[in-house]
Amino acid sequence: DTEVTQTPKHLVMGMTNKKSLKCEQHMGHRAMYWYKQKAKKPPELMFVYSYEKLSINESVPSRFSPECPNSSLLNLHLHALQPEDSALYLCASSQEGRGALETQYFGPGTRLLVL
Amino acid sequence: GQQVMQIPQYQHVQEGEDFTTYCNSSTTLSNIQWYKQRPGGHPVFLIQLVKSGEVKKQKRLTFQFGEAKKNSSLHITATQTTDVGTYFCAGPSYSGYALNFGKGTSLLVTP
Numbered sequence: 001d002t003e004v005t006q007t008p009k010h011l012v013m014g015m016t017n018k019k020s021l022k023c024e025q026h027m028g029h030r031a032m033y034w035y036k037q038k039a040k041k042p043p044e045l046m047f048v049y050s051y052e053k054l055s056i057n058e059s060v061p062s063r064f065s066p067e068c069p070n071s072s073l074l075n076l077h078l079h080a081l082q083p084e085d086s087a088l089y090l091c092a093s094s095q096e097g098r099g100a101l102e103t104q105y106f107g108p109g110t111r112l113l114v115l
Numbered sequence: 116g117q118q119v120m121q122i123p124q125y126q127h128v129q130e131g132e133d134f135t136t137y138c139n140s141s142t143t144l145s146n147i148q149w150y151k152q153r154p155g156g157h158p159v160f161l162i163q164l165v166k167s168g169e170v171k172k173q174k175r176l177t178f179q180f181g182e183a184k185k186n187s188s189l190h191i192t193a194t195q196t197t198d199v200g201t202y203f204c205a206g207p208s209y210s211g212y213a214l215n216f217g218k219g220t221s222l223l224v225t226p
Contacts, residue, residue, distance in 0.1 A: 042203055042216030043158060056212050090157055100207030100214045101146060106157040 003027075004107035006091050012113045015081060021110045023074040023091030031097030032074040033104065034066060035090040043090055049074060050097035081114045088112075119147070119206045121217030128224055134191040136220035138204035145207055147187045148214065149178060153200040161189075161202075194224045 004025045013019050023032065031050045035043035048056035049068040057066075063085075065077040074091055088109045094102040121138045128134055138147065146165045150158040162171055164180035164187060171178045177190045191198055201221045205214040 040221075042219055043214075044216075045208075045213040048212050050212075056210065058213070088157075097212075099210070099212035100148070100205070101211065103148070103160045103163065104158075104214060105160070109157050 004091055004093055004105050006089075006107035006110050008110055009108065010111045010113075012115065013078065013081065014115055015083070017081075018077070018079045020078065021076040021089055021091075021112075023076075023107055024072055025093040025105070025107075026072060027093065027095075027105065028071075029093035029095050029105070030071060031094045031099070031102075032068065033092040033094075034074070034076055035092060035106075037088040037090055037109070039087075047076075048097075048099065055097070078112075081112075083114050086112055086114045119144075119204055119215055119217040121204055121220060123220055124218060125221045126223070128194050128222070130196060130224050130226050131193050134194050134198070134222055136189050136202050136204075136222075138187045138206075138217050140185050140206055143184045144187075145184075145211075147180060148205045149187075149189055150203045150205060150216075151200050152203065152219070156200070158203060191222075194222070196224050196226055198222060199224050 007022045034046040037043045046060045047066045052068045063080050067075040090109045091107040092104040094104045119140050148163045149161040152158045168182045169180040175192045179188045201219040203219045204217045
C-alpha cells in the first residue's frame with residue numbers, strides 16, 4: 001500500500017467555522033507533512049511531524065493547528081480562516097523523517113474554499 | 116531556504132516534439148528531486164538525483180544533475196499527450212526537512 005489518503009476531498013467553510021482535515025497512511029512512514037498549494041504555484045511546507053512530534057512549523061498562523069494522534073494519522077484543525085487561506089492542502093509522508101533526502105508520497109489533497 | 120529557480124514557466128509543444136525544463140540553484144545541493152503534477156492532481160515523485168553529474172533515464176524521460184550540483188534538467192523525448200502536467204524540481208531547505216519546490220514548468224502537449 002503506497003497510498004496517502006485525505007478527507008474530505010472538498011471543503012467549503014465560513015470564516016467563523018471550525019473544521020478539520022484528515023490524512024492517513026499505512027506505509028509505516030515516520031514523517032508526515034502538511035503543504036499548502038495555491039493555484040498555479042508550487043506546494044509550500046506548513047508543518048512536519050517526525051516520529052509523532054512536531055519538528056517544523058514554517059511560521060504558520062495559529063488559525064491552523066496540526067495534530068498527530070499516531071504515526072499513521074495527521075490532522076489539520078482549522079479555525080477562523082480567511083478567504084486567502086483558500087487553497088489545496090496536501091498531506092505527504094516519508095519513510096524516516098529525513099525530509100528532503102527521501103521520497104515524499106503525497107495524498108490527493110483537500111480543496112478548501114473559505115467564504 | 117535554498118531557492119531553486121526553474122524555467123521555463125510554460126511550454127506548449129506539438130506531440131512528438133521534445134521538451135526540457137531546467138532548475139538552477141545559487142548554492143550546492145545535496146540532492147534534487149523531480150515531481151509531476153497532473154492538472155487537478157497531486158505531486159507524484161519521479162526521481163531523486165544525488166551524485167555529481169548523475170544521469171538517470173525513465174523510458175522517454177532523462178534527468179541530469181550538474182557536475183557542480185547546482186543545476187538539474189528533465190528532458191522528455193517525443194512528448195505524448197499523457198506528459199501534460201506541471202513538472203517541479205525540489206531541493207532541500209537549509210534544515211534538510213523541507214522540500215523547496217521550484218515554481219514548476221507547465222507542459223501542454225497538443226496532438
